[in-house]
Amino acid sequence: MAVLSMKRLALFGLIKDLDPILESLQRLHSVEIIDDRSTFKNDSVFSYEDTGRQVDTFETNAAHASDSLKVLEKYSPQKYSFVQRQFKRENVLDKSQFQQWVKEYDNTLAVIDNILSLEKELKEIEAAIPSAEASLEEMRPWIKLDVPFNYEGTQDTRFFVGSMFKSSNDALDDKSLIETIEENTPGIVGVGIKNLASTENRVYIVVICHRRDAQNIKVTLEHLSFDFAPDSEMIPSKEFHLRENHLKELKGRINTIKAQLKSLSEERDRIKFFIDYSHICKDRTGVTSRLAISKHTFILNGWIAEKDIDDLNEALSDHKALHIELSDPAPGEKPPIRFEISGRSVPIGGVISFSEKIHSGGRREFTPFGIHTKYYEFEEVF
Numbered sequence: 001m002a003v004l005s006m007k008r009l010a011l012f013g014l015i016k017d018l019d020p021i022l023e024s025l026q027r028l029h030s031v032e033i034i035d036d037r038s039t040f041k042n043d044s045v046f047s048y049e050d051t052g053r054q055v056d057t058f059e060t061n062a063a064h065a066s067d068s069l070k071v072l073e074k075y076s077p078q079k080y081s082f083v084q085r086q087f088k089r090e091n092v093l094d095k096s097q098f099q100q101w102v103k104e105y106d107n108t109l110a111v112i113d114n115i116l117s118l119e120k121e122l123k124e125i126e127a128a129i130p131s132a133e134a135s136l137e138e139m140r141p142w143i144k145l146d147v148p149f150n151y152e153g154t155q156d157t158r159f160f161v162g163s164m165f166k167s168s169n170d171a172l173d174d175k176s177l178i179e180t181i182e183e184n185t186p187g188i189v190g191v192g193i194k195n196l197a198s199t200e201n202r203v204y205i206v207v208i209c210h211r212r213d214a215q216n217i218k219v220t221l222e223h224l225s226f227d228f229a230p231d232s233e234m235i236p237s238k239e240f241h242l243r244e245n246h247l248k249e250l251k252g253r254i255n256t257i258k259a260q261l262k263s264l265s266e267e268r269d270r271i272k273f274f275i276d277y278s279h280i281c282k283d284r285t286g287v288t289s290r291l292a293i294s295k296h297t298f299i300l301n302g303w304i305a306e307k308d309i310d311d312l313n314e315a316l317s318d319h320k321a322l323h324i325e326l327s328d329p330a331p332g333e334k335p336p337i338r339f340e341i342s343g344r345s346v347p348i349g350g351v352i353s354f355s356e357k358i359h360s361g362g363r364r365e366f367t368p369f370g371i372h373t374k375y376y377e378f379e380e381v382f
Contacts, residue, residue, distance in 0.1 A: 004305040006335035009312075010325040011300040017319050018291075018298055022284045024315045025369050030308040032336055033369050034301045035290045046292040046299065051285045058282035061109060065275045068115040069268065075258055076265035093273065101273050108274045111267050122257045125250050132250055136243045141197035141204040142229075142236030149229040149236065158214035160207040160221060161229040177205065185220040188213040276374060287369055302369070305338045
């Protein structure tokens, strides 16, 4: 293992070539870009862009994409064979597939938003199911009533719709109810009962009497703790079927959403690529804020290992308007450290980031402008 000799690097290029140049540096993975925003702080020509919002957008996109993968895993778990579980590896994209998925970045974002939207709707529906079921059960005892709750009867008769509490010892059958009403309302012509339903604690009935006895019967029912039905034009039998259909629709929608999420699980690989590419774009966009930029040109300062200079020249050879300057560190200047291990040039710890890390010796770890990915390798692409 040897410590490599480092060179200061300065690139002077055209703004129109900035993105492809940064992409080339990402592929090269051997340049650390210096943050020297103070150099042109008050310059009238060069300035520094604030890319914080764009960086946040890419980071948010990646986070949403990760959330969407969790949703797909919940409703359509990915199956691995024993061999796949033991020897998991990153996917490798060929160049054409990479370029195609880059073009579909916005479309993939729409798929991700759709997955998260479907999950949100699914949770809302699942939360609404208990209420819908309770609402249906509330209407079930009235299902035989095919007139509105507030129906008052015919020209000669009066209807009272409601329910009464009953204990386990109460019979509360039609005959005993009629007898109780007649005993408590002397002088009435007659009274009839239609039993709609009976539960453990309540009986649901319609009391029918002559209109001239209606007021007296009402007083008696109140005395017997009769719970009058709501003053509503709702027809219980129709309302029951409406609520029943609504509940079926909710449960059907749940099945539909789960089927949609299962079908969207086919987009897993594209979403994984989306996450990695979002990190690539975030890194590249974040670096842009460190560059001195004028209306037409930019200046990039950094560090590169001397042994990687030929690779740099080759990587940037297509950019004819680009000027490259290389120089030795200034006296007393301490460049970042880069090791060569088994013929490979690597930063200390293999870190891929832009943050500076301080070691006990006080010298900075080399932090190359590279690609941080979780799901894909882009070696064939880059």
